[in-house]
Amino acid sequence: MKYSASKENHLKAIFHLQQEQGIVTTNALAASLRTKPASVTDMLKKLKEQKLLIYERYKGFKLSTEGRKAAVLVIRKHRLWELFLVKKLQFGWDEVHEIAEELEHISSRELVDRLDAFLGFPETDPHGDPIPDSQGRFQPRKQVCLSELPLNKVVQVSGIASQTTEMLELLQYNHIRLGTRLEIRKKFPFDDSLEVKVRNRPPVTISARVAKNVLVKDDEPLSEKR
Amino acid sequence: MKYSASKENHLKAIFHLQQEQGIVTTNALAASLRTKPASVTDMLKKLKEQKLLIYERYKGFKLSTEGRKAAVLVIRKHRLWELFLVKKLQFGWDEVHEIAEELEHISSRELVDRLDAFLGFPETDPHGDPIPDSQGRFQPRKQVCLSELPLNKVVQVSGIASQTTEMLELLQYNHIRLGTRLEIRKKFPFDDSLEVKVRNRPPVTISARVAKNVLVKDDEPLSEKR
DNA sequence: TTTTAATTTTAGATTTGTCTAAATTTATTT
DNA sequence: AAATAAATTTAGACAAATCTAAAATTAAAA
DSSP, rough: OOOOOOHHHHHHHHHHHHHSSSSSSHHHHHHHSSSOHHHHHHHHHHHHHTTSEETTTTTEEOOOOHHHHHHHHHHHHHHHHHHHHHTTTOOTTTTOOOHHHHHHHHOOHHHHHHHHHTTTTTTTTTOOOOOTTTTOOOOSSOOOGGGGGGOOEEEEEESSSSOOHHHHHEEEEEEETTOOOOEEEEEEEETEEEEEETTSSOOEEOOHHHHTEEEEEEEETOOOOE | OOOOHHHHHHHHHHHHHHHSSSOOOOOHHHHHTTOOOHHHHHHHHHHHHTTTTEEEETTEEOOOOHHHHHHHHHHHHHHHHHHHHHHHTTTOOOTTTHHHHHTTOOOOOOOOHHHHHTTTOOBBOOOOOOOOOOOOOOOOOOOGGGGOTTOOEEEEEEEESOOOOHHHHHHHHTTTOOEEEEEEEETTTTTEEEEEEEEOOOOOEHHHHHHHEEEEOOOGGGGOOO
8 A cells, every 4th residue: 555656656647647638648647757758658567567557558548446546645645735834834835846745755644634634624735726635535626727627628617817808808709708618629739729619619719828817617517406 | 965765764873873882883783774784784885985974894884974964964854753743743652753754854954944943943852852953963861771770769751762662562551651750669680670660650660671771861840830 | 823603795686766779559641 | 551750668778775695804712
């Protein structure tokens, strides 16, 4: 049940890429870990042997249930430590990432859970990211900007951050307004622009500038109990 | 200025043995680290290359100024984390050693110093050991081991030298913990065991082995300010 | 002072995680 | 569909930290 720091880093990175991009590739993982694709392949084999990963060579890979659990625990630790550093040790929210990268590998479960209690069972870390509870349950972030949204995830527009007339006009023109259901079809890394699809409409392209100001939340008609 | 966890562990162990035994041998170091003499020799060579150690093969070795500084920093971190765990996270004083063994290798100096401030610049850790300040200064403790204590002198337990779980459990069982007031009632020269009396308790017998590891200081009612 | 014993070191192997360069497989173009 | 490009994997190497077994050195005993 205890994995090396490097393994934990790989699991965590895979988890995050899985969330953001839906699918993870060897190259993307290598880039995200600032390592080389060959090294990633080596590690994938080890993670597969430990049944943390479902992996077929040349085909692709994803976390197993075990792997996801391990990844979420690392994220939990990272975010709790970040919050501790900011809230208790008066670090700035932009200074804590590096340190938390080390602290997240301290193994004691008891420690994490007590830290959680010490901080008052917080829901989010200093960057607004949700902190998984001791069972690994995530309350997904309620609102994110469009620019941080993973591909192909249907969401509902829940807010517009900067409401200049020009911006609202542009959105209006593209049939995007509060409550609009949409999803991202493609991301263009060149300028970080997005191809966005609104139901019953042809896809439109949105600049990174605009995307940053459109806030969205999960489209969950189920949870709207009444 | 940053050393591997293993190197830090070696430096720390050398420092402690230097204090206790004056001189350190390859075998003693190996025993203390639960590793093999050959492995120690390998490490000594590396530490010498980094000028953390003065070392001549077959002759002996000791920490350089650099090496001592590094060792003291690790000890500082260890003891601050132990105190944090006990004081803030409500761990028992006998549960924190293992966890602190991991935490002591977190590198950020800023972190240590802020932790120090957060804890109110404490002088001693939960076992009564002095915490070096940010300059690495130590205030040596004025204490002796129980085995060197004269008969019928009331003292207070101020530290436990060797903190194995087994040993702490034994002490716990005999109601001896940090701060406990006790005195020696009888010494048995046959095996150097001692009969010890704790207030409000029947006397118990303590082996020489254990007595060597229990540190006591004069009972100072002065510190009970009122 | 030899001989024996204990300590320490070397030699060579192993594990983990990483790398480069070359080969293989899959994807994309023409 | 053949050719080219991109992605992925293998092969072989290396550094760190450890080990076992054997050799070298120092210490202790006869």
